[in-house]
Amino acid sequence: MHILKRVSPLSGTITVPGDKSISHRSIMLSALAEGTSTITNFLTGEDCLSTIDAFRKMGISIQRDHSTVTVHGEGLYGLKESMEPINLGNSGTTARLILGILAGTPNHYCLYGDTSLSVRPMDRVTVPLSKMGARFDGNQEGRLLPLSVRGQELTPLDYTLPINSAQVKSAILLGGLFADGTTKVTEPVPTRDHTERMLKGYGVKVKKEHNTISLDGKQTLYAMDVEVPGDISSAAFFLCAAAMKEGSDIVVKDIGLNPTRTGVLDMLERMGASISIQVTRHIGDEPIGDVTVKGSNLSAISISGEDIPRLIDELPILALVASQAKGKTVITDAQELRYKETDRIQAVVDTLQQMGVEIEGTEDGMVIHGSTKPLQGGTYHSFKDHRIGMMIAVASLLTEDDIHLQEADAINISYPNFFEHMDSLLKG
Numbered sequence: 140m141h142i143l144k145r146v147s148p149l150s151g152t153i154t155v156p157g158d159k160s161i162s163h164r165s166i167m168l169s170a171l172a173e174g175t176s177t178i179t180n181f182l183t184g185e186d187c188l189s190t191i192d193a194f195r196k197m198g199i200s201i202q203r204d205h206s207t208v209t210v211h212g213e214g215l216y217g218l219k220e221s222m223e224p225i226n227l228g229n230s231g232t233t234a235r236l237i238l239g240i241l242a243g244t245p246n247h248y249c250l251y252g253d254t255s256l257s258v259r260p261m262d263r264v265t266v267p268l269s270k271m272g273a274r275f276d277g278n279q280e281g282r283l284l285p286l287s288v289r290g291q292e293l294t295p296l297d298y299t300l301p302i303n304s305a306q307v308k309s310a311i312l313l314g315g316l317f318a319d320g321t322t323k324v325t326e327p328v329p330t331r332d333h334t335e336r337m338l339k340g341y342g343v344k345v346k347k348e349h350n351t352i353s354l355d356g357k358q359t360l361y362a363m364d365v366e367v368p369g370d371i372s373s374a375a376f377f378l379c380a381a382a383m384k385e386g387s388d389i390v391v392k393d394i395g396l397n398p399t400r401t402g403v404l405d406m407l408e409r410m411g412a413s414i415s416i417q418v419t420r421h422i423g424d425e426p427i428g429d430v431t432v433k434g435s436n437l438s439a440i441s442i443s444g445e446d447i448p449r450l451i452d453e454l455p456i457l458a459l460v461a462s463q464a465k466g467k468t469v470i471t472d473a474q475e476l477r478y479k480e481t482d483r484i485q486a487v488v489d490t491l492q493q494m495g496v497e498i499e500g501t502e503d504g505m506v507i508h509g510s511t512k513p514l515q516g517g518t519y520h521s522f523k524d525h526r527i528g529m530m531i532a533v534a535s536l537l538t539e540d541d542i543h544l545q546e547a548d549a550i551n552i553s554y555p556n557f558f559e560h561m562d563s564l565l566k567g
């Protein structure tokens with residue numbers, strides 16, 4: 140794809156597509172619930188369509204009309220055995236969370252994914268789920284896809300997360316739904332908490348004491364209607380673009396502002412961006428609101444520790460922002476970036492170096508030296524990673540020459556109308 144260098148600032152108002160994390164969970168929990176749930180503003184990105192396909196293969200009747208989805212839940216033990224292997228596409232969230240559900244579903248399933256998902260670690264969920272009694276099999280002993288799951292009667296687990304991952308926390312809590320007794324997950328650093336919040340909406344009693352989340356197994360989930368808020372991880376690309384581009388002034392409306400997800404807004408504030416956040420309402424347990432950003436001069440910051448899980452998917456675009464901020468930005472404690480759709484530390488460093496940015500990768504992060512000189516255009520590769528593709532597209536606001544983006548299709552994983560929205564903000 141050929142992207143022209145953009146000279147104008149961004150202006151105007153948009154709403155972004157539905158939140159990816161909430162969209163996945165809305166299908167999974169509705170499938171396990173009793174009754175019919177209607178989901179609106181569902182993200183029609185390829186990852187969430189993989190979740191729909193997977194549950195259809197397991198006998199759940201799901202109708203989709205654009206971004207409205209109706210799921211006919213079959214109850215906790217209502218999933219059927221699939222005659223065919225189940226393709227999870229590119230979606231880590233689908234894979235990890237579904238493993239939690241299938242661990243306790245008394246059927247046999249074979250799961251596989253695309254080449255990227257096939258090298259992403261699954262032992263982070265298969266190890267704790269095996270402790271609960273689940274049985275996994277495959278060439279890599281449950282470490283990688285493809286693998287098969289033979290669901291069992293599970294025993295509860297009391298588990299402290301060894302990595303800061305909402306996917307791991309969620310897989311264990313979902314497995315805990317099938318266990319006889321109380322499952323507890325302790326997270327040393329808070330991660331996104333949509334699973335806990337949404338389970339409560341479906342009628343499950345979930346307790347949170349300090350940093351330990353617990354639930355009793357065998358509770359009934361009841362259908363509910365879900366309105367999915369706009370995805371802050373998608374909004375981040377335009378909010379960051381506007382913050383960097385002089386003269387910009389944009390509003391992104393109806394974004395999910397759950398505090399476990401708003402790290403990117405905090406970082407923009409820390410860098411000195413002109414940003415205002417207004418919570419307008421709640422959908423269920425999730426705060427929603429509008430964010431206004433204007434272009435301004437930015438300064439370097441440090442991003443580390445508890446910041447990281449609150450902005451893990453926004454680190455590629457924040458690295459681009461840091462390339463325009465005065466001083467040296469240091470990102471640490473982000474080794475998890477190496478286990479995403481690509482090794483995102485390597486992909487960001489290679490891409491931004493090619494653009495002329497002074498940036499070094501470290502084992503668990505990056506060091507970025509900000510500068511005001513224009514970036515270099517040319518041919519870039521998304522690495523088939525949606526977030527890297529969108530970071531490159533946003534960089535076209537700052538380049539001297541046009542950009543050719545190879546494998547731009549990857550962006551459809553999480554943001555199918557990304558280029559339409561970018562064009563509309565450039566026209567004001």
Ligand SMILES: O=C(O)C1=C[C@@H](OP(=O)(O)O)[C@@H](O)[C@H](O)C1
Nearest residue numbers: 160232303304305306307451452
């Ligand atoms: O739970 C979720 O919906 C997600 C959690 C994060 O992954 P980890 O939990 O592995 O960090 C994030 O990167 C992913 O895009 C979505």
Ligand SMILES: C=C(OP(=O)(O)O)C(=O)O
Nearest residue numbers: 229230231232233452479
């Ligand atoms: C890492 C991501 O997603 P997943 O883990 O679901 O593939 C992402 O969306 O950036």
